[in-house]
Amino acid sequence: MPTQPPDRPSIRSDKPFFATLVGFTALYGILILLLVAASASYITWDDLLTAVRSESIQQSLTLTFLTCTVSAILALIFAVPIGYTLSRFRFKGRTLLDTLLDIPIILPPLVVGLSLLILFNSFPTQESSLEKWLNAQGLHVTFHIPAIILAQFTISAAFAVRSMKNTFEQISPRSEMVALTLGCNRAQAFWRVALPQAGRGVLAAGVLAWARALGEFGPILVFAGATRGRTEVLATSVFLEINIGNLGGAAAVSLILITLAIATILTIRIAGDRK
Numbered sequence: 001m002p003t004q005p006p007d008r009p010s011i012r013s014d015k016p017f018f019a020t021l022v023g024f025t026a027l028y029g030i031l032i033l034l035l036v037a038a039s040a041s042y043i044t045w046d047d048l049l050t051a052v053r054s055e056s057i058q059q060s061l062t063l064t065f066l067t068c069t070v071s072a073i074l075a076l077i078f079a080v081p082i083g084y085t086l087s088r089f090r091f092k093g094r095t096l097l098d099t100l101l102d103i104p105i106i107l108p109p110l111v112v113g114l115s116l117l118i119l120f121n122s123f124p125t126q127e128s129s130l131e132k133w134l135n136a137q138g139l140h141v142t143f144h145i146p147a148i149i150l151a152q153f154t155i156s157a158a159f160a161v162r163s164m165k166n167t168f169e170q171i172s173p174r175s176e177m178v179a180l181t182l183g184c185n186r187a188q189a190f191w192r193v194a195l196p197q198a199g200r201g202v203l204a205a206g207v208l209a210w211a212r213a214l215g216e217f218g219p220i221l222v223f224a225g226a227t228r229g230r231t232e233v234l235a236t237s238v239f240l241e242i243n244i245g246n247l248g249g250a251a252a253v254s255l256i257l258i259t260l261a262i263a264t265i266l267t268i269r270i271a272g273d274r275k
Contacts, residue, residue: 036258042251051252056228057237061256064233067145068213071152075160075209080202083164084190088173104158112154113222117142120223147224148231152213160209167201168194204268211264214257234260 051057086098104112120131120142131142141147171194179189195202217235220226226236234257241250 039251039254039258043248043255047248047252048255051249051256054249056232057249057253059229060232060234060237060253063145063148063231064214064235067148067152067233068210071149071156071213072160072206072210074149074153075157075213076202076206078157079160079164079205079209080195080198082161083166083205084168084194086161086165087168101158101161104155105162109155109216109218110222113151113219116147116151116154116219116223142223143225143227143231145224145231148220148233151219151223152216155216155219156209156212159212160205163205163208164198164201167198167205170201171197207264207267211261211268214260214264 082101086094107115120134121129123130134141139146141150175197176189176193179193180186184192215235217239220231220233220236221239224231226232226240228240232240234253237253238250238257241247241253
């Protein structure tokens with residue numbers, strides 16, 4: 001007698017699975033949209049125009065662009081060689097170094113600011129601190145513009161390092177090995193082969209560092225302060241406006257920050273899609 005084929009297991013529909021994915025995505029996306037809409041709906045055109053025309057906000061905007069750009073450039077200067085080192089070489093202590101570089105990402109921003117404050121003003125001692133030595137050389141860091149840049153750099157560089165490490169890990173080292181066999185040394189293989197291939201990754205890391213610096217508040221408040229017209233950036237402008245009870249002005253500055261954040265995120269996405 002011919003044997004009967006075994007019954008095929010019934011195939012369940014994927015609709016519940018996809019509905020779950022869409023549901024969670026939609027819920028979180030709606031939350032973000034509501035946050036943006038809430039900030040936008042709270043202000044009037046008068047609030048926005050007053051904020052844009054305010055001399056203190058204009059100074060804050062200028063200082064924000066200046067410090068974010070400088071800190072992003074510094075972050076890239078460090079992130080490119082560090083990311084390349086972590087992605088290409090295996091050495092003792094590599095795991096420890098990799099973990100150490102993540103500390104600014106994990107720590108609360110206020111702790112980073114406090115640590116910077118202690119480093120410059122109480123290390124190695126209060127009587128012979130780094131800040132006092134710098135002051136003797138005519139340089140001032142704490143509660144000055146360099147403190148803003150240093151606070152932004154400390155955190156944004158950690159994100160840039162992660163980005164550059166991932167970029168170099170996605171680039172095959174084979175072309176560099178070929179360059180080495182053709183007479184290039186390690187430095188020449190890096191500059192002529194690896195770095196050009198990582199161009200879009202460098203751009204994405206720089207924009208990410210800039211965006212991260214834009215949103216820094218805690219370490220700047222502790223290490224640089226929030227002195228109007230002196231160490232005021234957009235993030236601290238929101239804090240100052242809230243302190244004087246000007247919620248409309250705070251919401252207007254927040255809307256400016258949101259617009260800049262969206263622009264930087266789109267830049268990162270476009271750079272990534274073109275890889």
